[in-house]
Amino acid sequence: MASEQGDDAAELRRLVADLLVVRGSGHLSDGQRRYPRWELDNASLRRLLAQGVGGVILLGGSAAELRQRTRQLQAWSGQALLICADVEEGVGQRFEGASWLVPPLALARLHRADPAGAIALAERYGRCSGREARALGLNWVLGPVCDVNNNPANPVINVRAWGEDPATAGALAAAFSRGAQAEGVLCCAKHFPGHGDTATDSHLALPLLDHSRARLEAVELPPFREAIAAGVAAVMTAHLLLPALDAERPATLSAAVLTDLLRGDLGFDGLVVTDALVMEAIAARYGAGEAAVLALEAGADLVLMPADADAAIAAILAAVAEGRLSRERLETSRLRRRRALDLALTTGRAAAGAAGAGPAVGDDPAEPLGPLSNGPLAEDRQLALTLVERSLEHQGGRLESAPGISLIRVDNLLACPFLSHQAPALERPEAAGWRTCLIDGRGPSPWSGQPDAPLALERLGEGALLLQLFVRGNPFRGSAGGGGEPWPAVLHQLQALNRLAGLVVLGSPYLWEALRQELAAGVPAAWSPAQTPLAQAAALAALGLGDAPTGGGGFTD
């Protein structure tokens, strides 16, 4: 009897553990972790996986490391794991060596002129992401973002969205999901019920979305409905307060949102996963344990990144003992998890089989290391190039001024995966005689403090300036003086001095739109929604610095 109770308690504990997704590093060794406060060390990971924790979210490391890492995690676990990553812009966005694609919002802009073409590209985008994820041992892609980015001041969604209107976002997100899931990975529509119209970053505080139910039906919900109709396997909740639905609890913890709206009205019977519970919007208001219990009570199946996995397990077990949560409720979630895993496995096998004589990832018998060991497949390299070419905008012809200063603006020079010493943004102007000046938020100030002449030019040197602005998010909308850096005023300053040689914007369409209005006629300028070396090469080629990139990744040669 005691033993049966013991077995039962152990079984219940494994059931609970199964519903957790904990955070690890894609790097193999503890010393390589980039976020050691958030990423479990290997001893803890191994212990939790042995106790039955059912999922891991990974960040960091190269494709080669990730392939080893996922094998290692599976070996540490006694069951098939869910292994996921925030690879919204190609697997190469997070894991070097795989494909790094333009941000989704670039396709939304293509969709205006060529809807069918954009949808076809979004599906290829999903195919590429799914194929490479599976090849490296991920079985769950935490995309597509289904939020409608109708608020350009949104600091957290922005170019990650597939649209600025519901129809575009829905059509493209569904196409992405179809493509990726056909390759044998699960997708995840996020952040339910819609995080596009917020000006607050929920990593820092709890945003409020004060819209009526009718407005939600018109704008926020349609992309989720479309992704669900396309068979998306999972939905991730938003850390948002929506008083129209629940005056008290954020969506992640709200039965009105997860059970009544998502399960009921939208009829979704797949996996519901919380956004990371460590985020301040949740972690600061509820404890690690209580947040997990509330999420499950509200209708979530899986708990992502609890602030403390052991505390979450203990709190859920206590909630079952107290009758707050039923065991059946947890069994149902586990069943959904298994169904999703089975689907990924079956589809993945079919996709591998369907590749047939073609270049299935990892099927080179002469290649001992398997998939992606010499980078993306030719068709995926071609996709990356096509997306850059089709989303590039330029005007004003080629650079004509004598070489002066190539001013490169980034957020943080110590975290620029797109800007190595051989990046086109550095190499191409330097090869033509330009002198690089790198600006981020932590160097000596380049600003004079004068509104009409904000750049302190005497700190930068002589000659005309080629501006290369790597900006994502949107600190620049509106007037020049508003909050962020005064680039519109810089354009006026340089044009008045006849020292503006050219402008390249990499990232924000909103900054590009604001700045191109300020450009004098004939000033060479280009925008790419991407910041990758490929995008840099394409933008600079449009200005006459180097050749346009071609397929095959040859732009690094």
Place this chain on the structure above:
Amino acid sequence: MASEQGDDAAELRRLVADLLVVRGSGHLSDGQRRYPRWELDNASLRRLLAQGVGGVILLGGSAAELRQRTRQLQAWSGQALLICADVEEGVGQRFEGASWLVPPLALARLHRADPAGAIALAERYGRCSGREARALGLNWVLGPVCDVNNNPANPVINVRAWGEDPATAGALAAAFSRGAQAEGVLCCAKHFPGHGDTATDSHLALPLLDHSRARLEAVELPPFREAIAAGVAAVMTAHLLLPALDAERPATLSAAVLTDLLRGDLGFDGLVVTDALVMEAIAARYGAGEAAVLALEAGADLVLMPADADAAIAAILAAVAEGRLSRERLETSRLRRRRALDLALTTGRAAAGAAGAGPAVGDDPAEPLGPLSNGPLAEDRQLALTLVERSLEHQGGRLESAPGISLIRVDNLLACPFLSHQAPALERPEAAGWRTCLIDGRGPSPWSGQPDAPLALERLGEGALLLQLFVRGNPFRGSAGGGGEPWPAVLHQLQALNRLAGLVVLGSPYLWEALRQELAAGVPAAWSPAQTPLAQAAALAALGLGDAPTGGGGFTD
């Protein structure tokens, strides 16, 4: 008959190819190469290995990638390859995830006070390097540097040397070599006959060493003699002109140096390998093919990094056909290569066996990924810590001023493996309220142009300054105005304003010596010869910012 001739030509071609060591990236895919102009792409590498090229030198990638890469290269080759890397300061200097140790010159300084202790540490340094190299598939460590760094202005040897006098350099270099080779890798004493007393970087031009033979015997040669006596498997040549030995040819191409001096007088019968033939000192004066022929004629066995491997093979074959090089000469070199490989293999097996019940690298049966997959062994982590602790110098106590600006000076923010966002140099002062200001050579200028007040403080902000100077090489010896950045004058400027909070020097002992003389009494200051996160943590702990690091790599937690 024709067929026999064909077989013979093919056999000769393989013999020649065997003597080449070509450059590849430690990363797996072509797109990840950091130096695509120097690193062969995979198609070329695979072709050359299939043709019999016998060695590869690798740079870049993590330990996890390197382990896969070396397996891949061996699989592409039909024979046992020599796989080497410039891991002079621990394997982690080049491959993240392995041990990254203090520069050798740190031990030379310990050697003054405690010769036996320093020699024991140098041998452990070699053990650690050899064990980790072997675990990752390298069988040849391109160290120890046997150059005597008696010229502090030397831009290329400097802290890589094991001594500033011949006796210290010889004793420590020999100890390193003994330790590493006992673990089953080959070592390489370099750069023969001695590159310590030059002020020219041979990567850029051909340095001249205008010393008599007697002076060479007294200063340059003893460390090589000692390394040879200790059984070092290989010697690397220097791209140096030594008129006392050969008025015409640099050492790499000089029979007087390689055959008469090294083989004859020093009695070395191991492998002689050239330094990289692509270096400007050679490549600019001789062609890719002729340089290789001249090196073999002079007495080298292996040709490292020919500017064009195919041209080198063709030129060597032509030289054999013309009678400039005999086939027997090449056979002898191949025999030396095989003997060295056999030695590494035999010793490696013995070392693995001798580890017995102890923690042999990679012998954890529960670890599916093998060696180093959770970072260095505990004993190697302890060694890294001991070396940092024993080489740290500090004075003046703890920081007492209110937090102001933490000014971090590096060469190049885009190439700082020691400075991630979580590096102690950033995190520790920031946690105490300091504001980071990052300076490299390519941002807005922090300099005023005024000799007495060189820092343009209005560009940096308010408050006292904590200076953290990451400097290696030696641009600062002598007066403040001489050539490099005027840090001595900066100390005077800040001390006059009562704005110098503290000083940390990471790297150059010469800069540290120059600056500590300028410090007012009681100013907190510390120096570490290393620039690693561990060294940053130790130096800042000495100034009262955070705890001293402990074993187990816990300083990243």
